[in-house]
Amino acid sequence: MTRPVRFAIVGLGVVGARHVQTFRKSRGRDFVLSAAVEINPEVAEAARSCLTPDVPVYSSMDELVAAKVCDAVLIAVPHCWHPVLTIQAARAGLHVLCEKPLAVTVGPARAMIAECSRAGVALGAMLQERTLAINVAMKRMIAAGRLGRIHRISQVATRWYRTQAYYDSGAWRGTWDGEGGGILINQACHALDVFQWLGGMPGSVMASVATRIHDIEVENTAEALMQYADGAMGHFYVSTAHEPGLDFIEVFGDKCTLVAMGGKLRLAKLDVPLSRHIKTCKVAEADIAKIGATWMDVKLPAKTGGSHADVVAAFAAHLLRGKPMVASGADAINELELSNAMYISAFANKAVSLPIDAGEVEKLLDRLEKQRSTGKGNRQRAKADAALRKLLGSSHT
Numbered sequence: 275m276t277r278p279v280r281f282a283i284v285g286l287g288v289v290g291a292r293h294v295q296t297f298r299k300s301r302g303r304d305f306v307l308s309a310a311v312e313i314n315p316e317v318a319e320a321a322r323s324c325l326t327p328d329v330p331v332y333s334s335m336d337e338l339v340a341a342k343v344c345d346a347v348l349i350a351v352p353h354c355w356h357p358v359l360t361i362q363a364a365r366a367g368l369h370v371l372c373e374k375p376l377a378v379t380v381g382p383a384r385a386m387i388a389e390c391s392r393a394g395v396a397l398g399a400m401l402q403e404r405t406l407a408i409n410v411a412m413k414r415m416i417a418a419g420r421l422g423r424i425h426r427i428s429q430v431a432t433r434w435y436r437t438q439a440y441y442d443s444g445a446w447r448g449t450w451d452g453e454g455g456g457i458l459i460n461q462a463c464h465a466l467d468v469f470q471w472l473g474g475m476p477g478s479v480m481a482s483v484a485t486r487i488h489d490i491e492v493e494n495t496a497e498a499l500m501q502y503a504d505g506a507m508g509h510f511y512v513s514t515a516h517e518p519g520l521d522f523i524e525v526f527g528d529k530c531t532l533v534a535m536g537g538k539l540r541l542a543k544l545d546v547p548l549s550r551h552i553k554t555c556k557v558a559e560a561d562i563a564k565i566g567a568t569w570m571d572v573k574l575p576a577k578t579g580g581s582h583a584d585v586v587a588a589f590a591a592h593l594l595r596g597k598p599m600v601a602s603g604a605d606a607i608n609e610l611e612l613s614n615a616m617y618i619s620a621f622a623n624k625a626v627s628l629p630i631d632a633g634e635v636e637k638l639l640d641r642l643e644k645q646r647s648t649g650k651g652n653r654q655r656a657k658a659d660a661a662l663r664k665l666l667g668s669s670h671t
Contacts, residue, residue: 277303277304277594278302278303278304278305278306278590279304279305279306279345279346279369279589279590279593279594280305280306280308280309280343280344280345280346281297281305281306281307281308281344281345281346281347281348281371281586282307282308282309282310282311282338282343282344282346282347282348283297283307283309283310283311283347283348283350284310284311284335284338284347284348284349284350284351284359284363285311285312285349285350285351286310286311286312286317286318286320286321286331286350287312287314287317287350287351289350289373290310290312290321290350290351291321291324292582293348293350293582294307294310294321294324294325295324296581296582296583296586297586298324299583300583300586300587302587304587304590304591304594305586305587305589305590307325307329308329308343308344309329309330309331309332309338309341309343309344310325310329310330310331310332311331311332311333311334311335311337311338311347312331312332312333313333313334315333318331318333330343335359335362335363335366336362339362339363339366339368344368345368345369345593346368346369346370346371346396346589346590346593347359347363347368347369347370347371348371348372348373348400348586349363349370349371349372349373350373351373352446352452352453352654353373353374353375353376353377353378353453353454353459353460354377354378354452354453354454354654354655354658354659355654355658355661356372356373356375356376356377356382356386357376357377357382357383357385357386357658357662358658358661358662358665360372360376360386360389360390360397361385361386361389361662361665361666362665363395364386364389364390364392364393364395364397365389365393367393367395368395369395369396369397369398369589369593370386370390370395370396370397370398371398371399371400371585371586371589372386372397372398372399372400372603372606373399373400374399374400374401374463374464374467374606374609375459375463375606375609375610375613376399376603376606376607376610377610378453378454378455378459378639378655379454379610379614379632379635379636379639380607380610380611380614380629380630380632380635381632381633381635381636382659382662383603383606383607383610384607384632385662385666386603387603387604387607390603396589396592396593396599396602397602397603398585398588398589398592398599398600398601398602398603399600399601399602399603399605399606400582400585401463401464401467401585401600401601401605401606401609402464402580402581402582402584402585402600403464403465403467403468403580404467404468404471404600404601405579405580405581405584405585405588405600406578406579406580407574407575407577407578407579407580408534408537408538408539408574408578409468409471409472409534410579411539411572411574412472412523412525412532412534412539413471413472415532415541415572416472416525416527416532420527420529420530420541421525421526421527421528421529421530421531421532422527422528422529422530422547422548422549423504423506423527423528423549424473424474424506424525424526424527424528425505425506425507425526425527425528425548426506426507426508426509426524426525426526427469427472427473427506427508427509427523427524427525427526428508428509428510428522428523428524428526429465429468429469429508429509429510429511429522429523429524430511430512430520430521430522431462431465431511431512431520431521431522432511432512432513432516432517432519432520432521433519433520433521434457434461434462434512434513434514434519435514435515435516435517435519436461436488436494436514436515438488438489441488441489441490445650445651445652446650446651446652446654447490448488448490448491448492448650449490449491449492449647449648449650449651450491450492450639450642450643450646450647450651450655451643451647451649451650451651451652451653451654451655451656452650452651452652452653452654452655453492453651453655454639454655455492455493455613455617455639456483456485456490456492456493456494456496456514457492457493457494457495457496457512457513457514458483458493458496458512458613458616458617459613461512461514462496462512462613463609463610463613465510465512466510466609466612466613467601467605467606467608467609468523469508469510469523469609469612470608470609470612471605471608472523472525473500473502473506473508473525474502475608475611475612475628476500476501476502476508476612476628477501477502477503477627477628478500478501478625478626478627478628479498479499479500479501479612479615479616479619479625479626479628480498480499480501480619480624480625480626481496481497481498481499481615481616481617481619481620481626482496482497482498482620483495483496483497483616483617483620483621484496486515487515488514488515491646491647491648491650493620494513494514494515495512495513495514495515495516496510496511496512496513496616496620497509497510497511497512498510498511498612498616498619501625520535521534521535521536522534522535523535528547528548528549529543529544529547529548530542530543530544531567532572537578538571538574539571539572539574540569540570540571540572541569541570541571541572542567542568542569543567543568543570544565544566544567545565545566545567545568546565546566548565551565584600585599585600585601588600611628611629611630612628614630614635615628615630617635617638617639618630618634618635618638621638621642622638639655643655643656
């Protein structure tokens, strides 16, 4: 591939419009916006004022493919349509950078990964919080063994406060038949991704979900306990009905504890590793046998990271020079696996082992849609699933 990589944004709604601004503000040698796709004529017309005259807007993926004006697509449509558009692009030889989540459920996401691999095109995910300086620092310290064996990871993410007006602003928002879920399938994707990126994938999940205050079909609050194969434990809590919001991650290790909160990162280094002190300390009295710990601030780079542009630039560098992308499709499916497992666990009131049965979560969503859907989402998830089945049915491989 020759420089720069030509991108087409598929979907010019709220998220797609933000990506247009990303390309306008982040002009570089490696990537350029060369086209866009929007099926809604009114949305397309409104977006033209933000696009340069040399960026055509097509009304379908077929038109875009026929025009041969791009090397890669950035998919920014409602997530139930991600698999269909990804597979269409892959079969046309286009690389795909997909908004989060990859799909509503793991089955279609697995099909996306398989089709892109089969076509020999790259599949990346817009998981920009992996580029936040604070998260990068935590990842490096954990990977380097600074904390020793990890015993627990806890995350509270309640910074996504949403009003009822937010949910009312789009017909698909907050619906089982349109969005396919609530906070777990929408806002919490980034948190779930960072959670497993730092702590690894658990072996089982026990979760609960709730809907409070908002008048929506789906959950706006979720909590889970994770059990890891080596005995470590995890705790995860998210809500869009919580203010003031909090973003907190604690990773507790045998040698040190890391605490990320309010944009700051602190490290507590134990004087003696926990596993050694427990076995060798001769003090028997409760509350007296303490391990000394030294707290220190971890210096972070001035550039905070965490932008869409970071992900686009890394994806372009991957295509041009083989550099690592921020998150591949295989990376991105992990957070979806966790959210799907949390749904199954919460509604069946049972612990769920990973990886999950793709058919089980599909049956659950079908049941929830029948029982709780008001029809506001216009059955977009079912329509997307039907289109996906038609695509996969036409494959001869």
